[in-house]
Amino acid sequence: MAEQVAGYAGRQLRVGLGTGSIRVEQLDPELLRKYIGGAGYAARILSDELPRGVDPLDPAAILVVATGPLSLNRIPGGGSVELCFKSPLTGLWGEARAGGDFGPDLKRAGFDFLIIEGRAERPVYLLVDSGSAVLRPASRMQGRTVSEKRAILAEELPPTRCSTMIVGPGGENGVTFATVMVDDRAAGRCGAGAVMGSKNLLAIAVTGTGQVAPAHPELLREGLKRAFTILKESPVSAAFRESGTIGDVPSNDDGGDWPTKNWQSNSWGKGTELFDSYRKNNFLRGYPCYRGCSIACGRRVRVEGGAYPTPEHGGAEYESISCFTAYVMNEDMDAAVHSTWLCNEYGIDTISTGSAIAFGMECAEKGLLEPEAIRGLDLRWGNGAVLPVLVRMIARREGIGDLLAQGVRAAARKIGRGSEQFAIHVKGLEGPAHDPRCGKALALTYGTASRGMCHIHPVEAMAWDRGKLDWGLQAHGLRDPQSLDRWDEAGKGRDVKVLQDGLTLPDILGTCKFFMYAGITLEIWAELLGALTGWDITAEELLLVGERAINLQRLFNAREGATPADDRLPARVLALPSFGKYAEQPACAIRDYEGMLREYYAARDWDPVTGLPRRGKLEQLGLA
Amino acid sequence: MTFVRETDITFGSGRKIEPMTVRLRVKGELRGHFGAETIEMTLADGSTLGDLLSALGEHWGRALPAHLWDSAAVRFRGPVVIMIDKTPVREPGTLLQDGQEIWLFKVLVGG
Numbered sequence: 001m002a003e004q005v006a007g008y009a010g011r012q013l014r015v016g017l018g019t020g021s022i023r024v025e026q027l028d029p030e031l032l033r034k035y036i037g038g039a040g041y042a043a044r045i046l047s048d049e050l051p052r053g054v055d056p057l058d059p060a061a062i063l064v065v066a067t068g069p070l071s072l073n074r075i076p077g078g079g080s081v082e083l084c085f086k087s088p089l090t091g092l093w094g095e096a097r098a099g100g101d102f103g104p105d106l107k108r109a110g111f112d113f114l115i116i117e118g119r120a121e122r123p124v125y126l127l128v129d130s131g132s133a134v135l136r137p138a139s140r141m142q143g144r145t146v147s148e149k150r151a152i153l154a155e156e157l158p159p160t161r162c163s164t165m166i167v168g169p170g171g172e173n174g175v176t177f178a179t180v181m182v183d184d185r186a187a188g189r190c191g192a193g194a195v196m197g198s199k200n201l202l203a204i205a206v207t208g209t210g211q212v213a214p215a216h217p218e219l220l221r222e223g224l225k226r227a228f229t230i231l232k233e234s235p236v237s238a239a240f241r242e243s244g245t246i247g248d249v250p251s252n253d254d255g256g257d258w259p260t261k262n263w264q265s266n267s268w269g270k271g272t273e274l275f276d277s278y279r280k281n282n283f284l285r286g287y288p289c290y291r292g293c294s295i296a297c298g299r300r301v302r303v304e305g306g307a308y309p310t311p312e313h314g315g316a317e318y319e320s321i322s323c324f325t326a327y328v329m330n331e332d333m334d335a336a337v338h339s340t341w342l343c344n345e346y347g348i349d350t351i352s353t354g355s356a357i358a359f360g361m362e363c364a365e366k367g368l369l370e371p372e373a374i375r376g377l378d379l380r381w382g383n384g385a386v387l388p389v390l391v392r393m394i395a396r397r398e399g400i401g402d403l404l405a406q407g408v409r410a411a412a413r414k415i416g417r418g419s420e421q422f423a424i425h426v427k428g429l430e431g432p433a434h435d436p437r438c439g440k441a442l443a444l445t446y447g448t449a450s451r452g453m454c455h456i457h458p459v460e461a462m463a464w465d466r467g468k469l470d471w472g473l474q475a476h477g478l479r480d481p482q483s484l485d486r487w488d489e490a491g492k493g494r495d496v497k498v499l500q501d502g503l504t505l506p507d508i509l510g511t512c513k514f515f516m517y518a519g520i521t522l523e524i525w526a527e528l529l530g531a532l533t534g535w536d537i538t539a540e541e542l543l544l545v546g547e548r549a550i551n552l553q554r555l556f557n558a559r560e561g562a563t564p565a566d567d568r569l570p571a572r573v574l575a576l577p578s579f580g581k582y583a584e585q586p587a588c589a590i591r592d593y594e595g596m597l598r599e600y601y602a603a604r605d606w607d608p609v610t611g612l613p614r615r616g617k618l619e620q621l622g623l624a
Numbered sequence: 625m626t627f628v629r630e631t632d633i634t635f636g637s638g639r640k641i642e643p644m645t646v647r648l649r650v651k652g653e654l655r656g657h658f659g660a661e662t663i664e665m666t667l668a669d670g671s672t673l674g675d676l677l678s679a680l681g682e683h684w685g686r687a688l689p690a691h692l693w694d695s696a697a698v699r700f701r702g703p704v705v706i707m708i709d710k711t712p713v714r715e716p717g718t719l720l721q722d723g724q725e726i727w728l729f730k731v732l733v734g735g
Binding site for chain 2 (some may be wrong): 243247249254319
């Protein structure tokens with residue numbers, strides 16, 4: 001047996017739901033060094049083990065729950081876990097990340113990864129407890145909301161502190177963008193909840209007290225001291241703590257980074273007013289999503305009384321609130337907070353749900369929906385009252401909700417009559433609340449990110465182009481953002497490659513990306529990883545691991561049918577906004593996306609016709 | 625750029641207080657609105673962060689856009705961070721010291 005790598009629990013748990021088999025497997029040190037963990041390691045597992053072309057909701061589909069070596073409470077951002085799978089929404093690489101204690105607790109329970117296969121005959125949940133695991137009946141949870149399931153679980157779980165993953169009714173009903181709720185955080189995108197629900201696996205609970213042993217404890221202590229000093233002195237840390245992610249609503253609206261009315265514009269002019277309403281009426285306090293987080297960007301919010309009474313909960317994130325305000329022109333913050341809470345209760349993605357509703361409103365406006373399908377629903381722009389109604393209909397797949405539950409791409413294919421023009425997605429994943437007309441690099445990251453138009457991997461382009469952050473990547477070939485105009489296009493294809501390779505690392509290492517925003521560079525990650533594992537590893541090697549993961553996910557997508565056509569953006573997203581502050585600013589429109597994409601392919605050494613990595617690149621990355 | 629608020633201020637107690645000087649370092653997006661990166665400000669000795677914000681509001685409130693400045697609450701809106709000696713400060717009652725360098729950042733936080 002190969003020697004275990006320090007810093008890892010060293011084992012993965014393979015659960016066959018069809019047979020009820022549970023198997024403990026030792027990890028391969030060579031595979032760990034090459035892919036490290038998280039979305040890198042999971043890309044290798046899915047590429048090797050998932051049958052090509054399998055239906056994502058078929059029992060043969062695989063769900064990987066992945067930590068990284070840095071998924072530890074004492075590491076900055078270490079409260080982190082990834083779910084990787086083939087997406088039922090896109091048919092391609094699916095990935096969903098969540099904060100919280102689940103990742104560190106899985107390692108305490110003795111495992112770095114869970115590999116879930118098959119389909120249970122009846123609803124079950126998985127309890128992983130201190131090195132062993134058991135499947136238990138979960139029929140009592142069937143059809144219940146997430147908090148109801150959580151309450152049932154609490155009656156059955158051991159008295160020790162447990163972290164949980166739970167699917168809501170959305171996942172049980174096969175909503176293609178169903179989430180997995182990780183305690184009160186959402187692994188939101190790409191439909192992980194539908195995959196888990198299709199397996200009749202309604203929850204996973206983990207508990208344990210095990211500790212991983214670092215190879216060099218003293219070096220780790222010193223590295224952590226340096227890291228926490230940086231975080232303490234970081235204005236970004238302070239801003240996240242003070243404002244949460246929602247704090248940027250006013251300035252993103254002003255800066256043309258707030259998609260509005262189903263992306264007809266990139267600004268609305270209501271952001272400041274809405275933010276003030278939230279602060280006055282909904283905000284309670286900030287909180288950390290995992291024990292030990294020094295940033296604490298989470299928000300506790302509620303709606304008192306009125307038409308949308310909503311209990312205190314963790315929520316009101318920037319993306320969620322934007323999708324239930326600007327996307328649908330809703331000026332009632334209470335309706336938005338309530339609807340996003342409902343999404344979490346029903347286990348459906350706030351971004352895709354808000355996008356689908358905006359798409360539905362535009363379809364209704366243009367008379368493209370069958371009157372019978374929307375009888376009794378007022379789908380006019382700005383009607384906050386219809387939002388919670390539609391959330392429930394989507395989660396339950398009732399009426400028009402059944403159509404919208406398939407995502408905007410599939411819905412537009414069914415509706416036809418030009419609706420494809422305003423179904424805003426890339427690779428089938430609905431667009432999040434950042435607009436590339438605020439900074440052009442974002443267009444490329446939206447077009448080329450492995451999972452599509454997501455809010456995790458692409459957003460570094462916006463933060464570089466408009467926010468002028470560089471994460472220390474100038475040392476690795478990234479241009480100084482201060483030297484560039486956000487509306488420049490030429491040359492950004494090369495920058496985007498560096499940005500992607502660097503900023504995908506948190507999802508491989510098992511940390512929160514916000515800590516890179518706050519000043520933790522690749523050099524510091526490499527130092528911490530080296531102290532933990534004993535590896536002599538540099539920032540350059542980390543970048544190579546990032547590049548390897550991106551290329552492997554690219555190959556996965558290609559074998560599942562993706563082509564360079566899937567790297568294109570909807571025309572509306574490239575065009576001059578039709579109203580708002582930037583409607584008279586021609587420079588904000590994206591003039592030469594094809595030129596940027598050519599530059600990017602060249603920087604990646606991808607064939608411009610097939611979109612695939614060339615032979616030499618595959619050999620360099622050890623993927624040939 | 626130098627801004628002198630008052631050189632001799634009478635507070636509610638009626639006592640006369642000597643002036644002190646602090647230096648603002650304005651970073652990022654805010655710099656354009658303030659018109660300079662470094663601003664010297666003279667305040668009454670014993671002034672607090674709240675006094676500083678009032679002074680900023682009086683002299684730059686109109687130049688600052690609504691998405692950054694809440695004129696009713698006399699404070700920055702959204703993710704604007706004030707730091708003294710590498711430490712974020714937010715309590716209006718925080719006492720300022722003569723010669724302090726105070727950094728203002730507009731930080732990007734949308735996730």
